Every structure is written in structure tokens, then in C-alpha cells.
Amino acid sequence: MMNTIFNRSIKLVLCVVAGGSSVLFAAGWDPMEVDYSGRKGATIYVSTSGDNSDGSSWAKAFHTIQAGLSAVPDDKGGHRVIVRPDRYLEANLAPAHPGAAGAYNVLVGDFDGALGSGGAGWVLIDSGDPEKGFKSWDWWGPIRATDKNWPTGNKTGETFSAIICDRWIFRNLYTAGGDGGLFWDLTDKSGQGFTVIVEDCVGSGRAFGGGVCYPIVRPGEPSVFRRCYFLSLDFVGDTAGVLVGGWEKTLPDEPHVVFEDCTMVNPDNAVAISYAAHCTRARFVNCRLIALNFTQPEMGGKSTGIICTQGHSPTGKLHVDLEDCILAGYSVLTPGKDAEAVSFTTRGRVQAYVQFKQSMPEGFERLGLWPTELFARMAPPKTPEDLKGNLHKSPLTKIPVNFGQAMENTPVIYRGKPLLVYNFRDDSKNKTGDHLKDMDLRIQDLCTGEILAKFGQGHSFANAFVEGETMHVFASEGTDKDWFKSIYHFTSTDLKNWTRELAIPLEGDEHLFNCSVCRDEQGYVMAYESNQPVQFCFRFARSKDLSAWEKIPGLIFTGEKKEYSACPVIRYFVPYYYVMYLHAAIPGHNGWVTFLARSKDLAAWQLSPMNPILEAGQGEGCNNSDVDLFEWEGNTYVFYATGDQQTWGSVRVAMVPGSMKNFYESCF
Structure with missing residues (x-):
């Protein structure tokens, strides 16, 4: 019966969960990350509460973002411009210098005060x-770019390229409040690498x-927009939620730009290709x-489609790679001959809600019912917490399966064969003298339920680890009237005959509990896991053979x-160690x-934003504790314990669809 329930539940979840790989930006380039490996540059502060002197501290902070950007001292990278939340009435921003390969610069809003500003909320550039x-007004917006030959708008008499923002975060x-939002136009520097x-x-x-418009692909280093909301308010001319444009005359193998977990309205x-663009590739x-626009064509209504190639240049081609996306609008592509300029791939579940007479391209799933949740995301997030709360969600979906009384386990x-290694323990007998009698280790076949x-x-x-034909099980030695002691190593090649040896001895009055290999x-x-120096924490050890262990x-x-x-x-998974662990109760969440x-x-750890x-x-x-996980038939399954941490618990x-590696990477 367990096998039937488990398999049916998996099939159900596969039908409703979108999974897939995630695009990652190397944290080693980001001077805000704990594992940043590049050059350490200047830190510059911006706050209307500072004295506007030199930006070297919050007390001496510049009053404008442009002053902070202008103070960037060189093009060697690793510089940080940190801004206190406030409204900044500024336009046409440009740093003094770009960042560098392996050492990006960063302009960051201290949205929660964690960087010392004492503020909270948006850094609003109005x-x-x-x-x-x-x-x-053409060429008037948050990011500086101008064309002296443009007939209207912000005519400054000069051409200025947003390439000065290269390798900035x-x-x-x-x-x-302006013509463009977070948009970069390379103008006279078109055809160069830009990120x-x-x-x-x-x-x-x-x-x-x-x-981003008019770069060429920089291999392995595309522009990335992650966890963002984009809104444009006009439909006349070269307009779009996001506008993209490449400069190659043939379609590149890699994207110019990647959008991950973004909303575009x-x-x-x-999404549109710019009128002046050549071959362009974008990934979503x-x-x-x-x-x-869900217009009525019988009354003369027209639409350029959700993915727009209207008015493209003779060499303008747009290729989009869509993975686990949802779309809504009159039609997926621009109606008519302009649609010949677009090509696409789909991966995972790509859904579209369109006008009922419009065709559905191959690879898209047609939605017949109004997508309530999608349109609920249409408004701009009121606060940074709203944005992060909407987008920083765990990709895991819980399956309606319960394995009964158990706690610590490893699939x-x-x-x-998929097996579950777990322990049985009757904690009601703790400190009674009979605890050890009702404490053992067990292995269950996940397909048949057989012990x-x-x-x-x-x-x-x-905790279990399989090496070839050998099952390795690590477990802590219990006592009748005290906590657990040293960790022992059990091995077997037939699951019947077991050997036991000491793996990790306790030290002094220390007690050892969970482990993972x-x-x-x-x-x-x-x-x-140990109860010292913090109750609880965990330490690390190494081994060459799973038998002899040395504490680090x-x-x-x-x-x-x-x-x-x-x-x-x-x-x-190269280059990262990933650890899932139990955290004590935190405000706004349910228990452990x-x-x-x-x-x-x-040594240096980065927490997942999810x-x-x-x-x-x-x-x-x-x-929700005592997690462990494995891959089975192309999916990743996380086994975890429920309960109240005292009287009951179950597994x-x-x-999440896809590999364990993809799951971990998608969480950062």
C-alpha cells in the first residue's frame, strides 16, 4: 500500500510543479558576498542624513546617488556604493568607472538596515x-545614455554610452518617473561585451x-535580471516591459541577457526586440x-503580441528560451509576417493565456481559465519585503505521504532499490532505565514497505551512505538516563550481517547527535551535531575510507x-558544500x-534567500526537521520529520523535479 500511495503522489506532483535549472551569477565576483574572491575596493555611503562630505561613512555620506557613483576611484573593481532607503530625485546616473572581470562593483540599497543605514524600505530613484x-522624454531616465543625433527628447549635444556601467551589480x-527604468543602451559603443x-x-x-540593448555576447557572462519587477506605461513606438537587442549578424549560441524569476508588464x-537590433538571444x-492588450480585431484592434518583433530591422532576429514561464496577452507572438523574425525553445511547463481565437505555438500549454495568481502579481511590490516575499519561495512541494512514527532518516x-534508513526510538522512556530497549536502526524498502x-x-x-555494495550507517550511541554519546559506524554488504566501529568519539562532557556524510x-x-559550544551546532571531520575519521x-x-x-x-557539488539544517523558531514562522x-x-557560509x-x-x-534527500528517476526527494519535538513525530x-544539484543552485 505504501508503494501505491508514494508513486501516485509523485505523479500528481509532477503534473502541477514547475521545475528546472537555475541561472547563477558567480558569487565570487560580488563584493557583497562572504566568499568574494576579487579585489577589495572602496565603500562609499549615500544618505540624506549624512554631512555630504566624502562618503566614507554613514555620518559623512553623500546626499545623492550620483555623488556616490562619481566617487568610485578607479576601474579595478570591487567598489561598493551603499544607499540608505529614501526618495532620490535623480536622473541620468552614471558611475565614474566600470567594474572589472572577477571584481564587479555594486550599487545596493540597504532595504532592511542590515548594512548600517538605520533605514528600511525602497531606495526610490524618482x-x-x-x-x-x-x-x-526620450533619453531621460535613471540610467544615463544619449544620442546627439536623436531628433527629440533629452538633447545634450553629446552621445553617451551606458557601457560605463559594465560589470556593475x-x-x-x-x-x-522617466522614460526608461533599469535599461542600458550602449549607443556608440554598441557591439562590445557588456554585463x-x-x-x-x-x-x-x-x-x-x-x-539591455546592443552588446555582443560575452561567453559565460550574460547580463542577468533576477527577482525583479518591470513595468512600462506606453504602447507607442519602441516600447516593452523589457527591451532587448543584440549586435551579432548571426544568432549566438549563448544569451545576451537572462531573466530569472521576473515579472514584466x-x-x-x-518583451520586445529593439528596432535597431540585429540577432538577439534572451533566456527567461x-x-x-x-x-x-486583449483587443477585438473585428473592431480594428491590433496587438504586437506578448513577445514582440514588430518593426524589427532587416537583420533583426529574436530567439527566446523559455523555461517554466507563464504568459498572458492577446497572442504569444506578434501576429502576421513579423512573427517570422522570432524563434524559441520551451522547457518545463510554459503556459499562455491568450485571446480565444489566437493559435498556440508548439511547446506552449494553453490556459483556458483566467490565471488569477498571475494577475495578482501585476502591481508593483509596495515594499522590498513584498518583492522578496513573493519571489524568494522554496521550490519544494510537499507530497501527501506519511511514513508513520519515525524521526531521523536517510533515503x-x-x-x-530506493530504501529508507531510519531509527526507531520511544522517547517516552527517556531516563527511565528502559530507553535502550526501544531504540534501534531500521531499513525499509520504499517500493514495497518491507522492513x-x-x-x-x-x-x-x-545516517546512511552507499559505497558500491556496502551500506554504511552512522549513528549515535544512546544511554538509558543521559544524552547520546559517540558516533559509531555500521557496515554491511547484505543488510543482515553488520560490523560496528567507533567513528567520532565525544570529548569531555560533550554529546553527539545527528551526522551526515x-x-x-x-x-x-x-x-x-554537538551540544558544544552552542546547543546545538555542528562540526566537521574528514576520512579517506569512511572508517578512520579526523576531526577538523x-x-x-x-x-x-x-x-x-x-x-x-x-x-x-563543485565548488560548493551545501548544508540543510534545523533552525530554531523565528518570528513570523511556525516553530522549528x-x-x-x-x-x-x-568556514564562510552564505544563507539561501529562500x-x-x-x-x-x-x-x-x-x-520540519531532520531532513535528508536523494535523487530518484530524475527528481529530488527530501525526507523530513514533523511533530512537536517532544511527544510525536513522523516522516x-x-x-522538486530535476537533479539535486539544480535544486541547490536554484535556491541561491
Whole structure:
């Protein structure tokens, strides 16, 4: 019966969950990241509360963003311009210097005060006229770019290229009031490599909410817009939610720009190729594309489609790669002959809600019912928390399966079969003298429900690792009237005959609990839970053969603030170690929750913006703990414990389509 329920649940989830790979920007280039490996540049502060002297501190902060950008001292990269939340009446911003390869510069809004500004909310760059209102004027917007030959708009008598922003990161900003939002036009520097990274921002403007025009592809280093909202307010001329344009005369193999987890809204189209562009390639992952025009053609109404190629140049071609996206508008593509200029691929679930007479391109799933959730995302987020709350969501979906009374567990594949290694423990007998009698390790066939092994009486906190024909199980030795002691290593090649040896001895009055093992280039790494120096935390050990273990001195994971960090499960995918662990209750969430972090060296850790990855839902008590995971038939399954941390608990399952590596990467 268990097999039937488990398999049916998996099929159900596969029908409704969108999964897939994530585009990642290398954190090693970002001077705000803990594992930044590039050159350390200047830190410049902007705040209307500063004294406007030299920007070297919050007290001495510049009053304008442009002053901060102008103070960037050189083009060697690694510089940070940090801005206090406020409204800044500025337009045509440009830094003094670009960033550098491997050492980007960053303009970041301190939206939650974590960087010391004491403020909270948006850094709002308002490019409108403060007395008369919205400034609909060509070449007038938050990002500086001009063309001296342009007949109208912001005619300055010079041509200026936004290429000065090359290798900059823009984060936690809200732009409004001008012609373009977060949009970069290379003008007379078209045809050169160019990269910007834009994260957690709102871009709005008359013509464009965002985009990049006229670079050539920089291999492995596209522009990336991640977790952003884009809105443009006009439908006349070269307008779009996001406007893109490449400069190659043949279609490149890699994208010029990638949009990940973004919303794009426009009166007539969500994405368009610029009139002057040549061959252009863009990738969209988990995006929402909304065009508000659902016109009636019988009355003369016209639309350029959600993905627009109207008015393209003779050499203008647009290729879009769509993965797990949802679209809404009159038609997916520009109606008529202009549609010949577009090509596309789809991956995962790509859905579209269009006017009922319009055809549906191959690879798209037609929606017949009004997509309520999509249109609920149409308005700009009021606060940074609203944006991050909408977009920073765990990709895991819980399956309606319950494995009964259990807690610590590891799913593994052994000799081609999916098995669950777990422990049984009756904690009602703790400190009674009979605790060890009702404490053992078990192995269950996930397909048949059969118990294949019962061993290790008196041990608990099971973790398993399969190496060839050998099943390795690590577990902590229990006591009748005290906590758990050292960690032992059990091995078997038939699940019947087991050997036992000491793996990790406790030290002094320390107690050891959960552990987890993974392989890396040096052999094997274990993360193991201790009650010292923080109750709870975890330490690390290494082994060449899974038998002899050496503790790594000085490496202790205690979260951000020397806080409760328990039940680690560790995996390694070059270049990162990933750890999922139990975090104590936090405000606004239900009880004990599971967090995810990653590190290149086991010392400096980066928390996932999607934390908590797991949180107790209806019927799960106040606990989602003791996670472990495996891949099975192309999907990743996360087994976790529910309960109240005292009197009851059971094992449930969550899943995400795709590989474990993709799951981890998608969370950062």
C-alpha cells in the first residue's frame, strides 16, 4: 500500500510543479558576498542624513546617488556604493568607472538596515519632474545614455554610452518617473561585451521597465535580471516591459541577457526586440510575462503580441528560451509576417493565456481559465519585503505521504532499490532505565514497505551512505538516563550481517547527535551535531575510507549569530558544500524550520534567500526537521520529520523535479 500511495503522489506532483535549472551569477565576483574572491575596493555611503562630505561613512555620506557613483576611484573593481532607503530625485546616473572581470562593483540599497543605514524600505530613484510629474522624454531616465543625433527628447549635444556601467551589480532599487527604468543602451559603443547584474529591483518607465540593448555576447557572462519587477506605461513606438537587442549578424549560441524569476508588464507586449537590433538571444526562467492588450480585431484592434518583433530591422532576429514561464496577452507572438523574425525553445511547463481565437505555438500549454495568481502579481511590490516575499519561495512541494512514527532518516539507493534508513526510538522512556530497549536502526524498502533490516539496538540518529555494495550507517550511541554519546559506524554488504566501529568519539562532557556524510575531491566529509559550544551546532571531520575519521579543528557551524543549528545534512557539488539544517523558531514562522546554506571552504557560509526551505504546515505540528534527500528517476526527494519535538513525530516527503544539484543552485 505504501508503494501505491508514494508513486501516485509523485505523479500528481509532477503534473502541477514547475521545475528546472537555475541561472547563477558567480558569487565570487560580488563584493557583497562572504566568499568574494576579487579585489577589495572602496565603500562609499549615500544618505540624506549624512554631512555630504566624502562618503566614507554613514555620518559623512553623500546626499545623492550620483555623488556616490562619481566617487568610485578607479576601474579595478570591487567598489561598493551603499544607499540608505529614501526618495532620490535623480536622473541620468552614471558611475565614474566600470567594474572589472572577477571584481564587479555594486550599487545596493540597504532595504532592511542590515548594512548600517538605520533605514528600511525602497531606495526610490524618482526621475520625474518634482513639480509637474512624470517626465515622458526620450533619453531621460535613471540610467544615463544619449544620442546627439536623436531628433527629440533629452538633447545634450553629446552621445553617451551606458557601457560605463559594465560589470556593475544593481540591487534593492526602485526606479520610476522617466522614460526608461533599469535599461542600458550602449549607443556608440554598441557591439562590445557588456554585463550588468540586477537583483531584487523594480524598474518602471514610459518606454521600458528594463533591458539591455546592443552588446555582443560575452561567453559565460550574460547580463542577468533576477527577482525583479518591470513595468512600462506606453504602447507607442519602441516600447516593452523589457527591451532587448543584440549586435551579432548571426544568432549566438549563448544569451545576451537572462531573466530569472521576473515579472514584466506592458500595455501591449512584455518583451520586445529593439528596432535597431540585429540577432538577439534572451533566456527567461520562471518568469511572468503580462501584456494587457486583449483587443477585438473585428473592431480594428491590433496587438504586437506578448513577445514582440514588430518593426524589427532587416537583420533583426529574436530567439527566446523559455523555461517554466507563464504568459498572458492577446497572442504569444506578434501576429502576421513579423512573427517570422522570432524563434524559441520551451522547457518545463510554459503556459499562455491568450485571446480565444489566437493559435498556440508548439511547446506552449494553453490556459483556458483566467490565471488569477498571475494577475495578482501585476502591481508593483509596495515594499522590498513584498518583492522578496513573493519571489524568494522554496521550490519544494510537499507530497501527501506519511511514513508513520519515525524521526531521523536517510533515503538511499542500494543495489538499484530506493530504501529508507531510519531509527526507531520511544522517547517516552527517556531516563527511565528502559530507553535502550526501544531504540534501534531500521531499513525499509520504499517500493514495497518491507522492513529489510533491524539492527544497532541502543543507537539512534541514523545516517546512511552507499559505497558500491556496502551500506554504511552512522549513528549515535544512546544511554538509558543521559544524552547520546559517540558516533559509531555500521557496515554491511547484505543488510543482515553488520560490523560496528567507533567513528567520532565525544570529548569531555560533550554529546553527539545527528551526522551526515558526503564525498568531495579529498575523500569524505562528515558534518556532525554537538551540544558544544552552542546547543546545538555542528562540526566537521574528514576520512579517506569512511572508517578512520579526523576531526577538523576550529570549524564549527553556529549559524549567523551563534544560534541553534542542528540536524545537518551535507552535500557537495563543485565548488560548493551545501548544508540543510534545523533552525530554531523565528518570528513570523511556525516553530522549528529548515535552513539552507552553502560554502566553498566549510568556514564562510552564505544563507539561501529562500530560507526557510521547509516550514511546518497543516497537520505537521510545529516542526520540519531532520531532513535528508536523494535523487530518484530524475527528481529530488527530501525526507523530513514533523511533530512537536517532544511527544510525536513522523516522516514526510517533499520533492522538486530535476537533479539535486539544480535544486541547490536554484535556491541561491
